[in-house]
Amino acid sequence: MTDRSSGTTAGAIKAGIERFRLADRPDVAVLYPDVCFASIEAVGEVTISLLVDSVLTGWRPEAQLTTPGSAPFPIASLVVSRDSAARFHPELSNRDPVEIQVWADGRVTVEVEFQGSDVTMVGEQWRSTARDVLAEWARESGAELLSVFNDRSRSLPDVWNATFAVPTADRTVRDLVELGTRALRTAELSMTGWGAEQDIRRLLADGDAHAVLGWPPSAVLELRAALPKGSGELDFAADVCAFANGVRGGTIIVGVAREPARLTPVHGDEGLVRRIIEERVFPVPERLSVHQVANILVVRVPPQDRLIRPFLLRVASGGLEAFAVVERYGVETRARSAAAMHTALAVGAAALLPRTDG
Structure with missing residues (x-):
């Protein structure tokens, strides 16, 4: 039986990993000549420099009819599974949507796959927002965004x-996988979230502050710089x-500027x-909470018991104390009109007066 890894860049990755581990690893497999698949347990601590050296040792320019620096595709890729070594199976284990790519000139890139809007239904504005969010995230994470795309030849x-x-000095495979995981988590929350309760819960749990750069103000969300x-x-x-x-209550996020969208720590x-x-x-308001998430402040106002509404806004002016009832209308906060306030007070007062028959 012919070893399909022989003479391939994926095979070179496998050989390098096994040299690092000083053992054959059944949880390191060659999926395609240029794609290696392994458990994170097997490759997590492998340094990126070793990964690159292994690939370039096993690669020959004539294999892709190209020269370093001009190749349109990476010469080798590594994808991982979170399955343990004992449970790993090259055909059945789930692959993380993060791919580490090695290029002919020794560069390393990380490509992530994430859920977004249907490319047939959205325009350039959606793609531009995704680019802006991920570019800002990458800059603060020490990486550089190269592209955002939907490849209809291979994806839904x-x-x-x-x-x-991505930076590679002193980095391991685990470091880059975690970096990619943070990127896709930020992208998905940014592109599919809009400040609803479940979005805020994810924001607080994951700490992906850059995700909010893709959220517009709404009936339940206000952004302040x-x-x-x-x-x-x-x-x-x-x-x-x-x-x-x-x-539904709502959330105020402090530390987000608009146009251009950026975090203001x-x-x-x-x-x-x-x-x-x-x-x-x-x-x-009851159960109001204030959370620091990275460089932003999240003020959460949960839904309140209807028996204690309306809440009043206190306005002091010229020695007088006045109150207003304010409500959210779309993306704006407005006070009830004098006529609406008078009607509500009159109806309430009438309901409290004792009934007189006759």
């Missing part, structure tokens, strides 16, 4: 790919009050946020 219309140039001060405190309190009056002052709310909103 809602499956996208992004490729990054900085912590409020001066007259901005009233606007901030108004948003909190409006979300408390809404059926905020290292939160929970005491400041709570002081503003306690001074300006009555009653104080």
Whole structure:
């Protein structure tokens, strides 16, 4: 039986890994001449420099009729499975959607696959947003975004790919797999999220702050570049009050600028946020939470019991104390009109008056 790994770049990766492990590894397999598949247990601690050296040792320019630097495709790729060595099977194990690619000139890239919008239904704006989010994420992660694309020759219309140039010094396979995992997690949350309850839960759990760069303001989401001060405190309190009056609650994320979308690092002052709310909103919303997620501050206003609504916005002016009922209308926070307030008060007062018969 012929060894299909002989003379291939994938076979060179396998040989390099087995030299590193000082043993044959059944959990390292050659899928195609240029694609090696292995358990993360087998390859996680392999250095990227060893990976590159193994590939270039086993590669000959005539194999792809090209020269270093001009090859349109990587000469070898490594994909991994989270299955243990004992459970690993080259045909049955699930592959991580992260691929480490080695090029003829020794460069290394990471390509990730993530769920997005149907390419047949979205325009360039969606692709541009994805690029902006991932480019900003990559810059702060020490990588560089090279491309975002949907390859219809091999993928479904809602499956996208992004490729990054990555640093390799002192990095291991596990390091790059985790880097790629963070990238695809950020991409998916950014492209499919919009600030709803489940999105905020994922944001708090995963800590992928850059994902919010793809979220537009909505009926349940407000974005602010900085912590409020001066007259901005009233606007901030108004948003909190409006979300408390809404059926679904809402979230304010501080540390996100728009046009261009970028993070403006905020290292939160929970005491400041709570002081503003306690001074300006009555009653104080229940179960309100403030979380630091990387460089942004997430203020979550959960849905409130209808028996304690409406919440009031306190406005002090010229020695007088006035109150307003504010609500969310689309992406705007507005106060109820005087006529609406008068009607609500009149109806409420009438309901409380004792009935007189006759």
